[in-house]
Amino acid sequence: MDWPTQRVENIPADEFVPPHCPDAGCPSNRETDPVPFRCIRKGWYRRQAAPHRVRRYLCTVCGRGFSQQTFAVSYYLKHPERLVPCAAGLCAGSSFGQIADVHGGHRSSWARLSERIGRHAMLLHALVLEEIRARRLLVEPLVYDHLETFAACQDYPIGIGLLALKESRFVLSVDAAMHARPRRLPWERARRDSRYRRWGRPPRGAYARAVAATRDRLLAISAPDVRLRLATDAHPAYRRFDRSPRIERAVHPNPPRRRGGPRSAEVRERHRQLWLADVLDKLVRHETAGHKRETIAFMRRHACLVLRVFVNVVRRNLVAPRSKRAGRAQAHVTPAVRLGVVDERWSWSRIFAQRIFPHRIALPDDWAAIYDKRLNTPMVGKNTTHRLRYAY
Ligand SMILES: [Zn+2]
Structure with missing residues (x-):
């Protein structure tokens, strides 16, 4: 590249x-x-x-x-030296307050900077995908699943769909589905419904739209003569993948939750096929303060949440080794190196080597809505959008 x-x-x-x-x-x-x-x-x-x-x-x-x-990338920044610590801190599970404690400044300055880093990560990821398309590198089997998290309030959860290549462990696509929250207890339902009356109910069919967007992205970057083998669980929205004759989907239903006892052959096979999706879920939660369970560092805007996932994806693909267990000899092999899209492991500094101009890249519609912060978080009230003309 x-x-x-x-x-x-x-x-x-x-x-x-x-x-x-x-x-x-x-x-x-x-x-x-x-x-x-x-x-x-x-x-x-x-x-x-x-x-x-x-x-x-x-x-x-x-x-x-x-x-x-x-x-x-540091255009118009008064502290250009903060780019690398901010990106590294975000992927090391730090909140903005913790980053500010270590490096100085106010946490809101770091939060604004993190949005620029997120936008840069999204554009860089789009460039890498374009390279994969041009060089016809997409031949491996794939795995797809959603990570459940939330922004602002737990009654507005969002599913983050991650599509990854099984062999190289390269994360190919990110999508977002804000949906309503199922609630069991009557008092929880009453509180949720009063919030929905006040701020609006999340739109229906978000999963299906997100899956369709990821499917179209996948078809656009793969060569027309390649058959794509995909493993998913039995989520009904994933049937949207079956509308393309080029995608061959193997369904491995999630087992019912129970403790103890030997695992059946189907359960073992499900874990073997969807292992990478489960690991990505764990790693994203491990590395991002906002996705940890019971955190006070939860994010306030869905758009910023997804941008933060892009920072994580870029790190995982280009900066982090494919496997930490493989030891020092394999430390230079990142998923992107294994896939063959780049020659060597990148540093954070190299990620920020140059600015990417959004008008020179055709972003898919769902990503463009996230880039411009048009993905609204109902509870926030007035959602500001990204309208800067010269900066990014
Ligand atoms: Zn000009």
């Missing part, structure tokens, strides 16, 4: 060449008959964070001014 090893901030000004115009509306960025991009150097500006002198440019096609920093 074509991704720089050096961060834009660290490239000497004389060696840096702006790759394209950062303005989405520039005629040089048009899909149909684009005008060739041309720019000129136009002075410098001084700033407090290093590098203190930054070169400015002017696009001669549309007249927009920009600088070398415009192409860095």
